[in-house]
Amino acid sequence: MITGFTVILMGGVSFCYSQANGTPPPLDEDLFLYKPVPDILIDTGKTKIQLSSLWQERPLLLAYVYAECKGRCSPYLLSFSNAVNTIGGVNRDYNVLILSFDTTDNISRVRAFCRMAGIDRNQKFIIGTTNAVDLKKITNATGFWYKQIGNSNQLDHPVQITGIANGQIRRIITGDEVAAQRLNEAVQILSGYFVRSYPMSSKNILFRCFETDPETGAVKITAGAMIFFVPAMGILVIIFYLFYFKNKKTV
Amino acid sequence: METKSKNIFSSITLWWMLTVIILFIVLAFLGLFMRTEQANLLPGLQEYFYSAMTLHGIGMAGIWYVGSMAGVIYVSAKYISPSKKVQNFSYITSVLGIVVILISVVIGKFAAGWYFLYPLPFKGTWPMWSTVAFLLGITILGVSWLVWNFDYLRAVSEKYKLHHALGWQYISGKEEPVTPPFITITTTSVIACFAALISAVILIIFYFTEIGTEKMNDALLMKNLTFFFGHLIVNLSMYLGVGIVYDVFPEYTGRYWKNNRAVSIAWNFVLLLVLFAYFHHLYMDFAQPVWMQYAGQIASYTSSIPAAIMSIFGTLAIVYKSNIKWNLSSSFMFLGIMGWAIGGIGAVIDSTVAVNTVFHNTLWVPAHFHTYMIAGLVMIIMGYFFHVVLEISESNRNERTSQIILGLYLIGGYGFVMAFYMAGADSIPRRYSSYGWDVISKGPFWAEMGLFFGLLLFLAILLYFIVFFNKWKKAYHTLQ
Ligand code: HEM
Ligand SMILES: [Cu+2]
Numbered sequence: 001m002i003t004g005f006t007v008i009l010m011g012g013v014s015f016c017y018s019q020a021n022g023t024p025p026p027l028d029e030d031l032f033l034y035k036p037v038p039d040i041l042i043d044t045g046k047t048k049i050q051l052s053s054l055w056q057e058r059p060l061l062l063a064y065v066y067a068e069c070k071g072r073c074s075p076y077l078l079s080f081s082n083a084v085n086t087i088g089g090v091n092r093d094y095n096v097l098i099l100s101f102d103t104t105d106n107i108s109r110v111r112a113f114c115r116m117a118g119i120d121r122n123q124k125f126i127i128g129t130t131n132a133v134d135l136k137k138i139t140n141a142t143g144f145w146y147k148q149i150g151n152s153n154q155l156d157h158p159v160q161i162t163g164i165a166n167g168q169i170r171r172i173i174t175g176d177e178v179a180a181q182r183l184n185e186a187v188q189i190l191s192g193y194f195v196r197s198y199p200m201s202s203k204n205i206l207f208r209c210f211e212t213d214p215e216t217g218a219v220k221i222t223a224g225a226m227i228f229f230v231p232a233m234g235i236l237v238i239i240f241y242l243f244y245f246k247n248k249k250t251v
Numbered sequence: 252m253e254t255k256s257k258n259i260f261s262s263i264t265l266w267w268m269l270t271v272i273i274l275f276i277v278l279a280f281l282g283l284f285m286r287t288e289q290a291n292l293l294p295g296l297q298e299y300f301y302s303a304m305t306l307h308g309i310g311m312a313g314i315w316y317v318g319s320m321a322g323v324i325y326v327s328a329k330y331i332s333p334s335k336k337v338q339n340f341s342y343i344t345s346v347l348g349i350v351v352i353l354i355s356v357v358i359g360k361f362a363a364g365w366y367f368l369y370p371l372p373f374k375g376t377w378p379m380w381s382t383v384a385f386l387l388g389i390t391i392l393g394v395s396w397l398v399w400n401f402d403y404l405r406a407v408s409e410k411y412k413l414h415h416a417l418g419w420q421y422i423s424g425k426e427e428p429v430t431p432p433f434i435t436i437t438t439t440s441v442i443a444c445f446a447a448l449i450s451a452v453i454l455i456i457f458y459f460t461e462i463g464t465e466k467m468n469d470a471l472l473m474k475n476l477t478f479f480f481g482h483l484i485v486n487l488s489m490y491l492g493v494g495i496v497y498d499v500f501p502e503y504t505g506r507y508w509k510n511n512r513a514v515s516i517a518w519n520f521v522l523l524l525v526l527f528a529y530f531h532h533l534y535m536d537f538a539q540p541v542w543m544q545y546a547g548q549i550a551s552y553t554s555s556i557p558a559a560i561m562s563i564f565g566t567l568a569i570v571y572k573s574n575i576k577w578n579l580s581s582s583f584m585f586l587g588i589m590g591w592a593i594g595g596i597g598a599v600i601d602s603t604v605a606v607n608t609v610f611h612n613t614l615w616v617p618a619h620f621h622t623y624m625i626a627g628l629v630m631i632i633m634g635y636f637f638h639v640v641l642e643i644s645e646s647n648r649n650e651r652t653s654q655i656i657l658g659l660y661l662i663g664g665y666g667f668v669m670a671f672y673m674a675g676a677d678s679i680p681r682r683y684s685s686y687g688w689d690v691i692s693k694g695p696f697w698a699e700m701g702l703f704f705g706l707l708l709f710l711a712i713l714l715y716f717i718v719f720f721n722k723w724k725k726a727y728h729t730l731q
Contacts, residue, residue: 231446
């Protein structure tokens with residue numbers, strides 16, 4: 001069960017990746033939730049497996065990398081693998097699939113890259129590649145994209161972990177830093193537990209009555225809560241007007 | 252009798268009554284349609300479920316509010332003078348509001364549920380114009396009813412000082428001046444209702460601001476405003492109906508129902524606390540401060556139990572060993588008060604935090620509110636409407652009209668809600684157009700049971716309509 005007070009900052013998925021020109025806008029998780037994922041074929045080097053076999057017995061966390069990445073893939077993988085180590089439960093509560101999104105990658109290079117980025121054999125991550133057609137299907141379905149940078153072998157791409165349960169997307173975590181807390185919540189959601197969430201405040205919101213502190217979960221009343229007094233003030237004004245102003249009775 | 256039939260609101264009340272009863276039949280039919288779908292007997296019509304649910308819900312909430320209010324106005328003519336113009340205005344604008352909502356739901360397929368919880372109206376499969384039309388319909392009703400309530404309070408204020416209208420003289424131990432309980436109950440209710448309508452107006456302003464600008468709204472704030480309004484309007488419809496019974500029932504028992512200290516205290520409690528009871532709709536909203544959750548539970552109890560106990564014991568006391576004349580009106584009103592108690596117990600159970608964590612959004616919720624509506628307020632108002640047509644048509648009040656209607660209504664009504672309670676206790680969720688998965692496999696069974704009893708209930712309503720309409724026509728001709 002979920003203990004402690006956890007707050008997912010939904011809508012807060014709109015973090016941080018390089019907003020180079022022509023880069024798609026940050027991912028809107030809402031557009032993907034509960035959508036089915038295609039059943040693509042994955043080559044793990046030793047065998048070929050269907051994606052569905054990975055989410056059938058337990059939830060699946062899917063992360064994208066490519067072997068030649070000189071940029072964000074390796075720090076991100078390290079952060080992800082640390083978060084997984086912190087919460088534990090791979091191969092018991094959930095599976096992890098690291099999928100290459102570069103069709104020129106071969107599986108041994110991807111493995112080597114993962115080792116270099118700090119993932120060790122005991123972690124039981126599944127590492128795989130897929131063909132171009134299937135790659136297109138899965139990236140479209142999960143809102144992932146990549147783009148070649150100039151003529152280099154480098155690809156511009158966001159980083160994200162897609163949480164899949166029963167063949168549906170149930171959570172997408174974006175951002176280079178994978179906090180164990182967030183990952184744990186995702187696993188809880190995927191396992192069918194209720195996780196509390198409350199949207200972050202934003203300037204675009206008209207009035208807001210309560211703020212929750214994401215760290216402590218404490219609730220604060222804010223100025224917007226004054227709205228609550230308007231109906232009560234309204235009736236006081238009406239009563240005063242009718243009974244004491246308009247119809248002053250002496251009896 | 253003569254003086255009574257000269258009630259200046261006779262004509263408008265006739266129109267109100269006919270409108271309410273006809274809409275009731277249509278909306279009840281939509282209710283049966285939903286239960287039929289949930290029983291898997293109408294595959295292929297699933298896509299209409301949520302529009303039907305929205306229309307059924309908002310329609311029922313609306314007609315029983317206006318039904319009670321129209322009834323209150325008719326009774327009030329004995330004591331105060333609400334404006335006749337305002338009555339016509341509220342009737343016409345209410346009908347207009349209903350038409351606009353009908354267009355939004357029937358043509359525009361708006362289907363966000365009767366209280367259109369934010370941000371659902373913006374997230375649906377229907378076009379934007381149907382959301383706008385729906386909100387427009389609500390705006391029209393809001394303005395219409397604000398004027399209606401304002402005028403009622405104005406009429407009270409012309410005749411009574413505030414503390415007398417609220418019965419404070421009784422609380423402080425005096426018996427003079429006399430305030431009929433009807434005035435105390437309706438004054439407290441209408442004041443609270445005014446607050447509800449202001450909240451609805453703020454809500455609508457926020458919606459239109461979001462439509463017109465780039466601004467967004469805070470979901471939790473919107474939910475607070477929504478339930479402040481939604482809870483109050485439904486709760487107060489009930490209280491207005493009860494106010495009517497306090498005044499009309501004595502005509503059948505031959506005993507006057509006096510105001511006293513306990514009655515006044517109970518209804519002042521309502522005024523003081525009913526504004527906070529709605530918090531019970533937000534128990535599952537963890538971002539709501541905890542003290543509000545406590546306040547919600549306390550206010551839910553205190554704004555309902557004293558008033559209910561006073562009314563139920565009052566009704567029993569006034570009937571006990573009296574020579575009450577049982578006819579369709581008096582038996583419906585009497586059983587309505589008792590049904591209110593039964594539904595009220597279901598409601599208070601669910602407004603208890605510990606229970607709500609289990610029952611929240613199960614069919615237990617429709618179970619309790621259908622109980623105090625079908626077996627409570629609807630019975631009261633149906634009984635009262637019959638009383639009014641008898642009165643205006645100068646028919647013999649002591650006639651015993653069909654026991655069959657009453658029998659069918661009770662078996663059908665209680666059977667129908669029982670199927671909801673059983674399903675709720677089985678954790679079957681509310682608002683499912685069909686029950687697909689294993690956990691809720693008992694859903695279709697309870698839907699079939701509900702449907703069976705619902706059909707009996709429907710038959711009773713149709714029979715009532717025949718009897719009622721007969722007298723209605725007579726009343727109409729009497730007025731010409
Ligand atoms: C006369 C027979 C009636 C039938 C057959 C009926 C049937 C139903 C059904 C099947 C639902 C959907 C339940 C769910 O799965 O959530 C429902 C909802 C509802 N009903 Fe009724 N009902 C009846 C009378 C009434 C009355 C008298 C009221 C008076 C206020 C009422 C108010 C509502 C409301 C407010 C909802 C909730 C709509 C929503 O969730 O948005 N119903 N009814
Ligand atoms: Cu409520």
